[in-house]
Amino acid sequence: MDRWTEMELFVHVAESGSLSRAAELMDMSNASASRQLAALEERLGVRLVERNTRRLYLTDTGQEFFQRARSILADLRDAESTVNAAALNPTGTLRISASLSFSLHHIAPLLREYTERYPNVTVHVEAANRYLDIIDNNIDVAIRNREVEPDSNITIRRLAETRRVLTASPRYLAKHGFPKTLDELQRHHLLIYVHANNPYELRFTRGDESQTVAVKALLESNDGQILRA
Structure with a gap:
């Protein structure tokens, strides 16, 4: 049992004057409570409680130790209450970083509801088409539109999947023709999103077969809206 629980048990014993009552409050058996109290005294190397046939009293x-332990536990409860209150009613500044396209299409539509729910939070959206250093x-x-972070201390959570689709406008195909093989793609004018995984490689699969084609860009950008336009 951890030290905090031992300390809490001892405080209950001191306040109630009863080991059985303290055990009941801690939801443990009398035997377990007695062992934990003995373990606390052994660890401290002192006698905290004296017992006789009629009563229990503190040395x-x-x-x-009771005065100090009670104060420490009170501070701990206050700290937990403060954290819980902050979780229910957060304050401060929430700094979010995302690409301009993602910010416009996915973050901006949520901001009104978020600020109404958490009015004490200031939201700062850093719309940047580059990967800012998170810590600095x-x-x-x-x-992020990638699977890894160079900093191993960053916690990564997968939110959704995105995929690249090979497309062309009817006007482009009318002028340059429709590629019939993967090798022909190397002769076509490609627009590349540079933040994609392996942006200069296109991987195609059909059944159990897969093939990767190295491509060059006529135009490349770190923003999807530019490529789309």
């Missing part, structure tokens, strides 16, 4: 050292720029949440 002088036990009385001093004090970013709380970064939406």
